[in-house]
Amino acid sequence: MSDISYIQQQDNEARFSDYIALLKPRVMSLVVFTAFVGLVVAPNPVHPFVGFVAILFIALGGGASGALNMWYDADIDRIMRRTRSRPIPAGKVSEREALGFGLALSGISCVMLALATNIFSGLFLAFTIFFYVVIYTMWLKRATPQNIVIGGAAGAFPPMIGWAVATGGISIESIAMFLLVFLWTPPHFWSLALFMKSDYHEAKVPMLTVTHGREHTRKNILVYTLILAPLAVGTGFTSIGGPLYLATAIVMNALFIKGAIEIHGRTEVQAEADKYAVEKRFFYFSLVYLFAHFAALLAEEGLSHIGLGVW
Amino acid sequence: MAITRDSDLHTRRFSRNAGLGVVLLGFVAIVFGLTVVKVERGSTMEAYDHQPRTSLLPAEGAQK
Known part of the structure; x- marks a missing residue:
């Protein structure tokens, strides 16, 4: 590595906010809101602190799937104007780093949700992450024009997870x-x-x-x-x-x-x-x-x- | 001569380290809070899956 490339790499080092950007905070707001409604409207009351923690880890799980999506879609993101400034195409976070970050957060969020509430919710969150990353991002997004329809299911699961937190089922x-x-x-x-x-x-x-x-x-x-x-x-x-x-x-x-x-x-x-x-x-x-x-x-x-x- | 001014690199690293510190402290607070809630409310709960422990439930038809 030359001195110049070393300096350039250092100049591009990620800030904390770049890791937050990997979690797609705007998508997360939809996840938080719908999961919150799902939890609140469910017939079984949930302790406010447990409810807060549940929403937090559902949001973190959603964020983790966003990071994994950015890892896999880095090649597309480099081309599209709308996504060119995301942390990976901008050179602030490496692809491997995003993969590790997404996987670690996925594990933490599912385990913590299961421990805080019930096993079913944790498994449901794991399935949602799997659906978004594997079924939508890796498979359908580049394979069929119906990608949005089936992939939309991943974004639709949070209110069901919120409901499952309170009731333990569907x-x-x-x-x-x-x-x-x-x-x-x-x-x-x-x-x-x-x-x-x-x-x-x-x-x-x-x-x-x-x-x-x-x-x-x-x-x-x-x-x-x-x-x-x-x-x-x-x-x-x-x-x-x-x-x-x-x-x-x-x-x-x-x-x-x-x-x-x-x-x-x-x-x-x-x-x-x-x-x-x-x-x-x-x-x-x-x-x-x-x-x-x-x-x-x-x-x-x-x-x-x-x-x-x-x- | 001593370095008196932080470079942008140091600012960025500080942002990351401080952010991670806050996240870790938050995580500790969450685990502690959950423990308090579970212990306060979970006298009939069993360790790992939070299901009522059969031996602790009142027997069917038992007098109160």
Whole structure:
């Protein structure tokens, strides 16, 4: 190693924040929120400290899978504009370091969750990490344009894990929360792919927009939105739902379907003319949509605590 | 001559070391807190899987 390359390497040494970035903190916020709701709405009360620790280790498990994803996808991340500044492509953390970091955190989070709560939750978290890293990242992401659909399951497991922390199992309510996130993921990500087109294309990731065209993607957004809507509203009739949730779900799904119909009815020329304004609006609204549903579930739980629960 | 000013390298390393220190202290606090909660609430709990120990459960039909 020459003096210059040594100095360059030292200049690029990672800060603590680079290791935090490996955990994909923004994705983690969704994991924390949905897992928290899953835990709180479950019928069995959990000690606040145990609940806090459970959420922390579910989040850490999610972060660990993010680090493993960055390790495996470093080659793609170097190409895509959106991901080029991540710690590995930026040269701050080596691939081996990210692998070790992700594996260690995976082990710690699963074992600690199992010890703090129950074995089932720990195993469920381990399965979620396996699903995201092996099934989605290593296999489906580069193999099929349906990658987002099946991979979305990994992001949909946290509320089920939260529920499992409290109950030690699975039930119709936790499956409903899973399906809510699972079916929400395709329209959410495909609307992003519509206005981030060049990135996926250059990285040769078989995103639906690349393999089947943008018109087909628009149609798929509408189809998944139409499947999602009755399910999201139907959750209101389970034990975790109620009139407040139902009202929220009806309004949110009506707006979501309206947005999906608008996207479906547009041509590429129209979209380029207004710089994908409708697609961008739909993407940002999808974030509000998911937050509103889980916040409504949380509110229903709060209402039932003060004796205002309807069912 | 003594080095009086930290280089950027030292700042970065300090950030990592301090961060790791905080994480380790947090981990110790979590394990301690969990222990307290488990001991306070877990008189009928068995060590590793936190399931009620059969021998400690009240017998069925037993008078209170």
